[in-house]
Every structure is written in C-alpha cells, then in structure tokens.
Amino acid sequence: MRHGLSVLLASVAIMTAGAACTSAPEPAPGSVVKGFVGRCGTQFCVDGKTFYFAGSNTYDMFTFGTWSDDIDARSIDTKRIDGHFARLQRDGVSVLRLWMFSHEAWHGFEPAKGVFNESQFVLFDYIIASAGRHGIRLLPVLENYWTAYGGIDARLRWEGLPGGDEHRGAFFDATRCSGCSAQYKAYVQHALTRVNTYTGVAYRDDPVILGWDLMNEPRYEDEEPGESGAVIRSWVDEMGAFVKSIDHNHMVTIGLEGNDPRYGFGCGHGNPFIEIYRSPYIDFTSTHVYPMGDATKMTLTQMKALMRGMVHDSHNVLGKPFYLAEFNVDPPGRAHWWAGVFAELERSGANGIGFWWYQDREVDAETGVVEGAPELAAFRALSERQAAKSGGTPTSPEVSAPATPAAAVVQQPPTNCPEQANAADESQ
Numbered sequence: 001m002r003h004g005l006s007v008l009l010a011s012v013a014i015m016t017a018g019a020a021c022t023s024a025p026e027p028a029p030g031s032v033v034k035g036f037v038g039r040c041g042t043q044f045c046v047d048g049k050t051f052y053f054a055g056s057n058t059y060d061m062f063t064f065g066t067w068s069d070d071i072d073a074r075s076i077d078t079k080r081i082d083g084h085f086a087r088l089q090r091d092g093v094s095v096l097r098l099w100m101f102s103h104e105a106w107h108g109f110e111p112a113k114g115v116f117n118e119s120q121f122v123l124f125d126y127i128i129a130s131a132g133r134h135g136i137r138l139l140p141v142l143e144n145y146w147t148a149y150g151g152i153d154a155r156l157r158w159e160g161l162p163g164g165d166e167h168r169g170a171f172f173d174a175t176r177c178s179g180c181s182a183q184y185k186a187y188v189q190h191a192l193t194r195v196n197t198y199t200g201v202a203y204r205d206d207p208v209i210l211g212w213d214l215m216n217e218p219r220y221e222d223e224e225p226g227e228s229g230a231v232i233r234s235w236v237d238e239m240g241a242f243v244k245s246i247d248h249n250h251m252v253t254i255g256l257e258g259n260d261p262r263y264g265f266g267c268g269h270g271n272p273f274i275e276i277y278r279s280p281y282i283d284f285t286s287t288h289v290y291p292m293g294d295a296t297k298m299t300l301t302q303m304k305a306l307m308r309g310m311v312h313d314s315h316n317v318l319g320k321p322f323y324l325a326e327f328n329v330d331p332p333g334r335a336h337w338w339a340g341v342f343a344e345l346e347r348s349g350a351n352g353i354g355f356w357w358y359q360d361r362e363v364d365a366e367t368g369v370v371e372g373a374p375e376l377a378a379f380r381a382l383s384e385r386q387a388a389k390s391g392g393t394p395t396s397p398e399v400s401a402p403a404t405p406a407a408a409v410v411q412q413p414p415t416n417c418p419e420q421a422n423a424a425d426e427s428q
Helices: 008-016 059-063 078-090 118-133 151-158 168-172 180-192 230-246 273-277 300-318 334-348 376-389 417-423
Strands: 037-040 043-046 053-057 095-099 137-141 211-216 251-255 285-289 322-327 352-355
Touching: 037 251, 053 322, 053 376, 059 095, 059 118, 078 118, 095 352, 118 137, 151 168, 151 180, 168 180, 168 230, 180 230, 211 230, 230 251, 230 273, 251 285, 273 285, 273 300, 285 300, 300 322, 300 334, 322 334, 334 352, 334 376, 352 376
Parallel strands: 053 095, 053 352, 095 137, 137 211, 211 251, 285 322, 322 352
Antiparallel strands: 037 043
16 A cells, blocks of 8 residues: 555545445346466466456445445445446456455454454445456455554454554464464455355355455564564465465465565565565565655666566566556656556566556545546556457466576665654555
C-alpha cells in the first residue's frame, strides 16, 4: 500500500457505501475467465500459453456495501461492484489485487478470533462472480502487516500480546506467539475451501483467482545482522506449503515491499527480496515501489535501474515471473513516469505490471487514480501490448543461481532508514 494514506479513506467509504444497494442478481452462467493461471518457468501461462498482464489495486472493494455490520444479499452494493469492474475492464486492468482481510466489526471477515463473518464472505462471493463476468482475475491478499482493518496486531492481541512496530515481529516467531500460525491457518482453511454462493465454485477451484498473496508488506524489524530474512522466510515456507496443501490450482506469492539495500532500495526491514522469494512454495515475485517516498526517493533513471535489477534476478537467479504489484508517484509528472517505467519493464521482460490504485471515486489525491485520468492512456497502451504478447509458447531458459544476485546497485542505500519504519501511515 502507499505509505501516508489517511484513515479518512475508511470514513469516506462508510459514508458513501450503500447508497445504491440493490438485491444481488444471479450472475449469468459461465465465466469470461477460462483456465487457471500458472507458472511456466519464468513466465505466467494459461492452458500452456504465455500470459502477460497489466494490473492494479482496488484494496477497498470488500467494503462496497452497507455501512452496517449486518450484511446480507440485499445490502451488497452490486451496482457499485459491477460498475467498478466495468470501469477497470474499459481501462485495460486484467488483474486486480484487493484485500480479503479485516478484523473490524465493520466489514470484518474475521472480527474475532475464529469467528468468520458469513455475510462478509457473501459480499466477496459477489466480487468474484462479477470479476469473472468482466474478464478480470483477482489476487486476494490474506492478511495485513499494518494496522488497517486490524492486521496482525489484532491477531497478536487475541493471543494476549502487544502490537506495534516494536512488537509485531512476534507474529512470525512461534517461540513468541505459538498461536499466531494456527490463527492464520484457520482463516486460510476457511477462506480457500469456501463455496461461492453465486457460482457454486469453491474459491480454491475458481480460475477467476490468479493466486493468493500471503500478506501485505510483511517486515521483521527485529532482525539481527546476518539473519538475511530467515524469520519471514521460515514463515513464508510454512504458510506457502499450507496453502498449497489445500489448493493445488493456484499460485502463491507474498506482498513484499522489496526493501533491499543490495539494490539501493530501502533498508531491508527483514524482508530481503532474493532470500525470501527463493522459497519453493512461492511461484512469482512482486514488489511495491514508491520512488518519491521519504526514505526511497529515486530519480526516474534510478527507478528504471531498480526494475531492471529485480526483473533480472527474478528470471535469472530465482527462475520465477515478476510482477510490479504496487507503484505510483504524485500527480505532477505522473504520465511521464508511467510511460518511462512501463517501457523499461517491458524491455526487461516483466510478466505483470501494475499500479496503486484505481479508486471508484476520488478519495486519495496522492496516489489514487480515477476514470479519465490522463496517465491511464499509457496504462491502456501497456495493457494492449501485454495482451498482444500473450498466447505464445512459453520458453524455458536456463536459470543461473549464483550465491548473490547479479543486479547492479542502483544507488547508495538511503541514509534516513530509521524514518522509514515510521513513514507508514499504517492506514492501508
């Protein structure tokens, strides 16, 4: 998520949602989306053919309904959900990343430990059904490192432990939170085996879902020198294996920021790009880059070099596809940045290219994008080129695996790293 967004977004959603709530109609039989997306070496593929995509985020779609915590089919804002998918489709978004977590009473999937809100899952059922009708695949995120909608701080509280930056690492460490892993697994088990009330298809059997994102922007601030992401890597291995034991159809990734000093990007925070994505249970890499952030400030030239390095290492060190899952800059000059970054990613062979975030109404003036924004012209052109490259026969290049990645250093690591941990507004 973009650091610095305000909790005002949630308030706006509360005030505006439900204005056009209607009775949820039955979706038409069948789905526009066909076949599961998988990994063929360093490429995504569908039914044995290459799949390149242009994606975005609408993290708050799970709140498109009444402001009340009493959700039923009559209070799902189907017009708003269908309208936004139609908007996304027109602008070339073929993969949408979105939240499938909340521990709040308002639109909470799991508002209390082990309590799963059937009404909220019904709303998400409709989201999946609508996405399929509009030919858009989904990348649901299963939990949040930050405090928005409760996040892992809520899970720590359920185990009688404190949260916050200085304590949050306990979630990933079974010696400090023996119940945290069991909580997470119980939620995953419930969600992935759920049968959609609109389509009759279990989530784990639905090709509308591109894959599962284990967590939004996990960090391990307690890392000691030389640990090289060992704690989060262990957690990723355990949870990735668990997801795959339930769901044999879908890919798994993790929403790392990719703050890795070897690239001159960020300060580490216990989530090094190469070491964590080496996990055999993770199918593709992704990263979140905001080049105008206080602790990650980059020029366009530096951003391009960062992307070259990450794509190179994804393909040639890890042997996995690469997806830029979150990226944006402030509005002045945005179209220029988008065109430059997209072109560099295409030259580097990126498999998926996305931005943060496509809002259905203007609530975020920093990184929110609305229909009609001039920068979307560059995105639509990108989407057309990605689609044109799809459908070929996947190649199987030889993959090297040196002890250290071969990417060139982009810039010197930022000197204001301590500030980065506090730069997150933690609202999203």
